[in-house]
Amino acid sequence: MMANPNQTMARSFVQVAAAPGEVAQPLRVVQMEGLAILKIIKHCKEFSPALVTGQLLGLDVGSVLEVTNCFPFPIREEDEELEADGANYQLEMMRCLREVNVDNNTVGWYQSTLLGSFQTVELVETFLNYQENIRRCVCIIYDPSRSNQGVLALKALKLSNSFMDLYRTNNFTGEKLREKNLSWVDIFEEIPIKVSNSVLISAFMSELEADTPVTQCDYDRLQLSTNPFLERNVEFLIECMDDLAVEQQKFQFYYRNLSRQQTQQQTWLQQRRIDNNARKAAGEEPLPEEDPSNPIFKPIPEPSRLDSFLITNQISNYCNQINGVVGQSLSRSYLMKALHDN
Amino acid sequence: MAAEQTVLQFFPSSASLSARVHPLLVFNICDCYVRRPDQAERVIGTLLGSVSADGTVDIRNSYAVPHNESSDQVALDIEYHHNMLLSHQKVNPKEVIVGWYSTGFGLTGGSALIHDFYAREVTNPIHLTVDTGFSSGEASIKAYVSINLSLGDQPLAAQFHEIPLDLRMVEAERVGYDILKTPVVDKLPSDLEGMEASVQRLLALIDDVYKYVDDVVEGRVEPDNNVGRSISDTLALVPKMSPATFDKLLNDRLQDHLLLLYLSSLTRTQLTIAEKLNTAAQIL
Numbered sequence: 001m002m003a004n005p006n007q008t009m010a011r012s013f014v015q016v017a018a019a020p021g022e023v024a025q026p027l028r029v030v031q032m033e034g035l036a037i038l039k040i041i042k043h044c045k046e047f048s049p050a051l052v053t054g055q056l057l058g059l060d061v062g063s064v065l066e067v068t069n070c071f072p073f074p075i076r077e078e079d080e081e082l083e084a085d086g087a088n089y090q091l092e093m094m095r096c097l098r099e100v101n102v103d104n105n106t107v108g109w110y111q112s113t114l115l116g117s118f119q120t121v122e123l124v125e126t127f128l129n130y131q132e133n134i135r136r137c138v139c140i141i142y143d144p145s146r147s148n149q150g151v152l153a154l155k156a157l158k159l160s161n162s163f164m165d166l167y168r169t170n171n172f173t174g175e176k177l178r179e180k181n182l183s184w185v186d187i188f189e190e191i192p193i194k195v196s197n198s199v200l201i202s203a204f205m206s207e208l209e210a211d212t213p214v215t216q217c218d219y220d221r222l223q224l225s226t227n228p229f230l231e232r233n234v235e236f237l238i239e240c241m242d243d244l245a246v247e248q249q250k251f252q253f254y255y256r257n258l259s260r261q262q263t264q265q266q267t268w269l270q271q272r273r274i275d276n277n278a279r280k281a282a283g284e285e286p287l288p289e290e291d292p293s294n295p296i297f298k299p300i301p302e303p304s305r306l307d308s309f310l311i312t313n314q315i316s317n318y319c320n321q322i323n324g325v326v327g328q329s330l331s332r333s334y335l336m337k338a339l340h341d342n
Numbered sequence: 343m344a345a346e347q348t349v350l351q352f353f354p355s356s357a358s359l360s361a362r363v364h365p366l367l368v369f370n371i372c373d374c375y376v377r378r379p380d381q382a383e384r385v386i387g388t389l390l391g392s393v394s395a396d397g398t399v400d401i402r403n404s405y406a407v408p409h410n411e412s413s414d415q416v417a418l419d420i421e422y423h424h425n426m427l428l429s430h431q432k433v434n435p436k437e438v439i440v441g442w443y444s445t446g447f448g449l450t451g452g453s454a455l456i457h458d459f460y461a462r463e464v465t466n467p468i469h470l471t472v473d474t475g476f477s478s479g480e481a482s483i484k485a486y487v488s489i490n491l492s493l494g495d496q497p498l499a500a501q502f503h504e505i506p507l508d509l510r511m512v513e514a515e516r517v518g519y520d521i522l523k524t525p526v527v528d529k530l531p532s533d534l535e536g537m538e539a540s541v542q543r544l545l546a547l548i549d550d551v552y553k554y555v556d557d558v559v560e561g562r563v564e565p566d567n568n569v570g571r572s573i574s575d576t577l578a579l580v581p582k583m584s585p586a587t588f589d590k591l592l593n594d595r596l597q598d599h600l601l602l603l604y605l606s607s608l609t610r611t612q613l614t615i616a617e618k619l620n621t622a623a624q625i626l
Contacts, residue, residue, distance in 0.1 A: 152530055
């Protein structure tokens with residue numbers, strides 16, 4: 001999704017020119033500590049299949065965002081009182097962690113997902129909320145369902161700047177989108193993740209775990225059965241396709257209404273001109289060629305394209321996942337064939 | 343004569359007690375140690391987890407508790423400990439206090455005091471020591487329980503008794519040691535790269551087995567019955583089926599997968615076309 005690095009560069013130059021003194025370096029890498037990764041995995045896994053979130057703590061250093069620690073949020077309740085409780089919890093946790101010298105800058109949040117179904121309006125809104133308070137923010141997505149296949153399904157995402165501008169002004173009409181040259185691939189930007197560990201930890205891990213020839217990871221990867229995973233993926237894909245079809249229908253409806261309105265306007269205008277010609281011949285004042293009070297001149301609101309964009313993103317995500325898993329599965333099948341032939 | 347018999351007693355017996363450590367714990371403790379205050383020698387903290395029915399203590403989480411230490415006394419920030427405990431319980435009520443940890447090698451005089459404090463919070467707490475200074479020359483993590491030594495009704499002393507500790511870290515294996523062991527990893531391995539590594543390891547293992555068997559057959563290596571047995575066990579695990587059945591199975595599977603691949607590619611093409619059409623419709 002980092003489709004256009006040149007564009008981001010250009011944008012940042014524009015920003016630099018617009019705001020002298022403030023150096024805006026584009027975010028290039030998210031550097032995560034092993035501790036944060038393990039904490040995220042533990043939290044997400046323990047509550048799977050329920051979806052959970054938590055806060056990321058760390059430092060913002062130039063073009064690198066360091067994630068050094070994190071803490072989980074309790075499962076969210078709808079109750080208002082409890083919501084205040086949640087805010088208290090967050091403050092309390094930050095205070096406690098500061099006392100033991102943990103970096104206590106918020107740099108974003110993490111959330112678990114089911115088969116990568118994370119591209120929702122909520123995510124976009126949460127992101128903007130965070131973005132308002134902190135300059136640089138990132139969202140880490142972890143998929144516990146894929147880790148059973150020996151894949152570390154960790155992703156760092158951010159919203160692209162042009163999308164955020166558009167979202168703030170709430171302008172998702174076709175015209176605006178074309179003006180900004182924004183398509184569905186440009187909503188999210190994926191940022192490469194780097195992993196770092198303190199030297200002490202790497203010493204401990206090397207000491208505690210001698211090099212084993214086989215790890216759990218290998219067993220998981222060579223597991224032949226992938227059908228349940230694929231089935232659910234395809235199921236989700238079909239649901240998304242249905243949603244997309246509904247969105248498309250909305251647009252068809254809108255265009256049909258629009259063209260009907262235009263014909264109505266045309267007929268009305270012609271009628272008015274004929275009338276006016278008649279009045280002119282009779283020596284009277286012509287009537288105006290516009291009538292704002294007439295309902296046929298009321299503009300029909302254009303449906304927002306946000307939903308269909310997000311759904312499209314979702315679909316392409318599922319397709320990628322299916323392709324990836326099938327690719328692996330094919331190589332496993334051939335491996336099995338080779339073993340059997342021997 | 344035997345009426346005044348006094349018995350030296352150990353409480354409680356720790357026959358079936360053992361502990362299992364989640365890899366997160368090692369990371370957390372090391373991180374806290376790295377971030378300890380300047381003057382502090384060691385880090386002390388609370389261990390959270392659960393006790394299963396068979397007496398295995400599953401240590402899953404931890405947090406550091408600030409403390410002050412002078413020559414003969416230890417002051418623990420009890421309020422901090424309680425606040426943190428409440429916060430953790432909000433997220434995961436199933437994790438309760440199971441003991442405490444301290445960095446450094448072995449036990450010190452202060453250990454008994456802190457242990458007494460934790461013994462009031464939970465019965466029979468575990469004391470975990472993590473040798474972050476590598477003072478014994480290796481990374482040693484040890485777990486202890488306290489055993490009260492009493493003479494009759496008179497408590498004499500508390501004795502720390504080492505209990506077995508399970509350090510197998512399946513979770514860490516899932517993540518992959520490659521990224522946990524080295525100080526810096528530039529890029530997370532992608533699906534296919536991981537697969538490649540696994541297949542390579544498998545091939546290396548098969549080669550090893552071949553070599554061993556050849557060596558034994560040639561008489562270069564002393565045969566080991568155990569190894570031979572496990573090789574034959576493994577070979578027996580390969581299901582016996584006729585080549586025709588196997589081919590059918592394999593082909594069906596390949597066709598299923600290719601169909602899926604085709605479908606997903608078709609969908610993607612559709613998306614691209616839809617995108618183009620949308621743009622075209624806007625221009626009109």
